[in-house]
Amino acid sequence: MKKLISLILSVVMVFSIGSVCFNVNAFAEAEAPEAPVIPEISVDSEFIMDEFAFWIGSLGLDSMKFPSDADEFTDMLLKFLYGIVDKLIDVLLKAINLVVPSIDFPDKETYVNDQFYPGMDEYLEAPAPGAVWNLGYGSGSIQTGNEMDGKHYVGGSLSFPSPKTVSAVYDDQRVRCVALNDGSGRGTVVFAVVDAFGLSNTDVAGIRAQLADYAKANNIVGINIAVLHQHSCVDTFGMNGDLLKMVFTNPASNVANKLFGTDLKLLDGRNPEFMANLYNVTEQAVKTAVETMEEGKMYYSTADIEDLLREKRDPYVVDGDLHRFRFVPADGSKETWIVDSPSHCVGNGAAGTEVTGDYPYYMEQIINKKENANFMMVLGAELAISSDYKPLNLPENYESIEGINAYATELVRRLVEESTEEVEVAPLLNFKMAQYYVPVTNQILLFAGKLGAISNTVVGLDAMDREAEILTEIGYLELGTDIAVALVPGELEAAIAYGGCLGADDSWTYEDFDYPSMQEVVGEDKKLLVFGLMNDQVGYILPDNEFKSLLAGENEEIVASGNKAGSNTIEAFISLMETVK
Numbered sequence: 001m002k003k004l005i006s007l008i009l010s011v012v013m014v015f016s017i018g019s020v021c022f023n024v025n026a027f028a029e030a031e032a033p034e035a036p037v038i039p040e041i042s043v044d045s046e047f048i049m050d051e052f053a054f055w056i057g058s059l060g061l062d063s064m065k066f067p068s069d070a071d072e073f074t075d076m077l078l079k080f081l082y083g084i085v086d087k088l089i090d091v092l093l094k095a096i097n098l099v100v101p102s103i104d105f106p107d108k109e110t111y112v113n114d115q116f117y118p119g120m121d122e123y124l125e126a127p128a129p130g131a132v133w134n135l136g137y138g139s140g141s142i143q144t145g146n147e148m149d150g151k152h153y154v155g156g157s158l159s160f161p162s163p164k165t166v167s168a169v170y171d172d173q174r175v176r177c178v179a180l181n182d183g184s185g186r187g188t189v190v191f192a193v194v195d196a197f198g199l200s201n202t203d204v205a206g207i208r209a210q211l212a213d214y215a216k217a218n219n220i221v222g223i224n225i226a227v228l229h230q231h232s233c234v235d236t237f238g239m240n241g242d243l244l245k246m247v248f249t250n251p252a253s254n255v256a257n258k259l260f261g262t263d264l265k266l267l268d269g270r271n272p273e274f275m276a277n278l279y280n281v282t283e284q285a286v287k288t289a290v291e292t293m294e295e296g297k298m299y300y301s302t303a304d305i306e307d308l309l310r311e312k313r314d315p316y317v318v319d320g321d322l323h324r325f326r327f328v329p330a331d332g333s334k335e336t337w338i339v340d341s342p343s344h345c346v347g348n349g350a351a352g353t354e355v356t357g358d359y360p361y362y363m364e365q366i367i368n369k370k371e372n373a374n375f376m377m378v379l380g381a382e383l384a385i386s387s388d389y390k391p392l393n394l395p396e397n398y399e400s401i402e403g404i405n406a407y408a409t410e411l412v413r414r415l416v417e418e419s420t421e422e423v424e425v426a427p428l429l430n431f432k433m434a435q436y437y438v439p440v441t442n443q444i445l446l447f448a449g450k451l452g453a454i455s456n457t458v459v460g461l462d463a464m465d466r467e468a469e470i471l472t473e474i475g476y477l478e479l480g481t482d483i484a485v486a487l488v489p490g491e492l493e494a495a496i497a498y499g500g501c502l503g504a505d506d507s508w509t510y511e512d513f514d515y516p517s518m519q520e521v522v523g524e525d526k527k528l529l530v531f532g533l534m535n536d537q538v539g540y541i542l543p544d545n546e547f548k549s550l551l552a553g554e555n556e557e558i559v560a561s562g563n564k565a566g567s568n569t570i571e572a573f574i575s576l577m578e579t580v581k
Contacts, residue, residue, distance in 0.1 A: 105468055119475070127426050127427050128184035155239075198533070229382075238270050298480070302328070309386070322341055345358035384494075394406060432476045436572035470536075470538050475534065
């Protein structure tokens with residue numbers, strides 16, 4: 001379905017140019033200044049001709065090997081044909097993106113994110129004298145009660161031709177937050193996780209801005225906000241609204257805003273009231289977590305759930321464990337569990353219109369009731385990994401909510417009954433962040449950015465915004481002396497984290513991915529975890545040599561920033577690690 005929508009979107013883009021000539025609603029309220037200056041639309045013909053002239057050279061023919069049998073020959077031929085179509089589409093979309101009326105991207109050379117937290121200045125290799133864990137917890141509902149008013153869309157898949165407005169609310173959407181420090185005086189780090197499909201770094205910065213004075217007053221050195229990427233929650237990212245209206249109306253609004261100095265709102269999938277409430281509730285959850293911090297001990301364990309996971313694309317690398325950090329307050333009060341899971345939240349499908357928090361929500365219900373513990377989940381490296389219900393032996397024709405509930409029940413059971421022996425985590429917290437850029441080589445995503453349909457921080461590299469990049473963040477966290485965590489701003493292919501990327505003989509591009517894994521960068525003396533979709537949603541982060549054709553039957557490439565996200569992310573992580581110690 002995503003593949004079909006992407007092709008439809010590509011065609012509709014052509015017609016969107018015509019919308020700038022006729023949009024009564026967009027211009028009716030605008031007051032024209034005297035003698036308005038009509039901006040020239042100049043088409044860079046040399047740029048377009050260059051794209052046509054060199055598209056053959058970018059098909060990767062020089063890296064193709066000689067086929068050894070008929071099946072391999074067929075595979076190579078299909079890839080070659082897919083490549084031709086992809087390049088033709090790419091050239092067409094680049095030409096359209098040159099002339100479509102666009103929002104103004106900030107210039108890369110001058111843009112500054114004033115809500116970035118670089119982390120701790122001092123790195124410790126052992127706990128400080130008198131060190132002790134301090135942890136606080138906060139939570140709140142981000143729903144307003146108006147979700148079924150026809151103005152709230154459901155994230156998870158693009159909606160075409162009719163927008164996916166909420167038809168039912170099965171359960172709550174929440175933000176859960178922990179504040180953590182090691183008593184060393186180097187500061188408190190906050191982690192908030194939202195029941196949502198996606199949240200951009202722009203929104204993360206907005207929430208940080210509301211907390212800026214509070215963070216300074218309370219020695220908070222990091223505010224990190226992630227999502228659980230439920231494909232069944234109110235859209236907080238922007239791409240799941242009324243697609244046709246966005247494509248035809250936003251270009252006209254962009255022209256009106258530039259010509260007449262107006263501030264016509266651009267359409268996207270987000271509800272302003274819902275987003276404002278999300279900001280405020282998250283702010284309060286952070287404050288509650290900081291203000292309820294208490295001393296205690298931290299324990300770590302894992303539970304094997306590999307048989308409950310389904311990886312749909314090569315190289316079929318998975319982290320098959322649930323990871324649990326269990327904080328036990330010294331005064332015997334309520335525990336807090338932080339669980340890292342490698343599985344997508346798609347139990348209700350990607351195209352439904354019902355709102356549910358999926359399996360993390362139902363895990364929380366069980367853990368709150370049976371274990372008397374607070375709960376927060378973070379997603380790991382889960383690019384194409386989702387739940388496998390087969391071992392649950394569910395009855396035929398079960399309802400989706402029944403499956404989600406059964407899955408959550410089994411995960412909690414394994415955490416409680418089948419986890420490894422707990423190990424106490426030494427009170428040592430190291431935390432460091434860095435900003436980096438991900439090139440937007442996916443022309444469909446660039447088009448969405450030009451329309452204002454996505455909320456990422458997109459910066460332009462030239463005056464015509466022919467090339468753009470997403471400014472985002474990557475981080476490194478140490479919990480104790482033996483556990484490291486990569487904080488990644490999207491959905492990471494697990495092979496980038498743990499190794500196992502395909503080599504030239506087996507990869508889509510017949511090339512190697514010549515980078516060490518994140519585990520190798522960190523070092524084998526520490527166990528590496530991934531906290532994904534943290535502080536941004538830059539889409540799928542694939543190894544460059546596994547970025548396939550849009551026609552190849554995969555979904556990930558359509559909503560990825562492009563074919564350089566994998567290399568840019570690991571390069572940024574390597575650079576960050578060079579500054580840590």
